[in-house]
Amino acid sequence: MTAQTAPEANAGDTPALLAVNNIEVIYDRVILVLKGVSLLVPKGRIVALLGANGAGKTTTLKAISNLLRAERGDVTKGSIEFGGVRVDRLTPSELVRRGVIQVMEGRHCFAHLTIEENLLTGAFTRRAGRRELAEALERVYHYFPRIKERRKSVSGYTSGGEQQMTAIGRALMAQPSMILLDEPSMGLAPQIVDEIFGIVRDLNQREGVSFLLAEQNTNIALKFADFGYILESGRVVMDGPAAELATNEDVKEFYLGISGAGRKSFRDSKFYRRRKRWLA
């Protein structure tokens, strides 16, 4: 485990499905947010993108799914490849057709539609017949029995956990081979977070869907991911197999709030980190 090495040295025992090569992202033509980020997601793996508030996780995911332009953001350096082909100039819907879809931070269900109607909106890039749609819905309900029960409920009145499940289910309707999942744990009770991550693992193992997972919740992400990258201020500062990161002393101290000297609060470690940077 090292600070950023050449991308081919990372995560790499199987060929990369997704390769992000040294990208730089600028918002509003002047605000430099990503300062040369590289990462790999091998086929069939779950890779976690970790880091504190504002580190650049969402920006990285949006750079991959081509959603940055809507935010006046631009990839100004580097390249992004999916399945060995450059995809950084495609539209988001072209990318969905090739198998990459993003589940946005904050869930974003259509509040006035039912759960099932929300799911059906996820199939818009496919020209699916009725039967195909019914099969796709059944597949989603198989993984998310909780939303099957609630399928006729208006999404705006369902719980945060159900909305997160609906958002992931809607992405599945496009039959992706890779899901970019932004902060699925946000604002949810630990038990629901566990349930959702369990389903992510199932989808990964049974359907072979690869995941790039942005999370502030380092603890849960490292429990379910194969490999992790830690972002700080738009740079990858550490990467390695999830099990190694979870036992690394710096990660424990700064991201898991645990250290040899006992438990540290996030505020302490934030302060400490600032001090450390200052000294560096």
Ligand SMILES: Nc1ncnc2c1ncn2[C@@H]1O[C@H](COP(=O)(O)OP(=O)(O)OP(=O)(O)O)[C@@H](O)[C@H]1O
């Ligand atoms: N549309 C935008 N215009 C200008 N700056 C932006 C924009 N979106 C994000 N930023 C800035 O880019 C940096 C990275 O933000 P980003 O949302 O990628 O972080 P994040 O790691 O996803 O954080 P969080 O965990 O809070 O979701 C932040 O400093 C943020 O203020």
Ligand SMILES: [Mg+2]
């Ligand atoms: Mg974010």
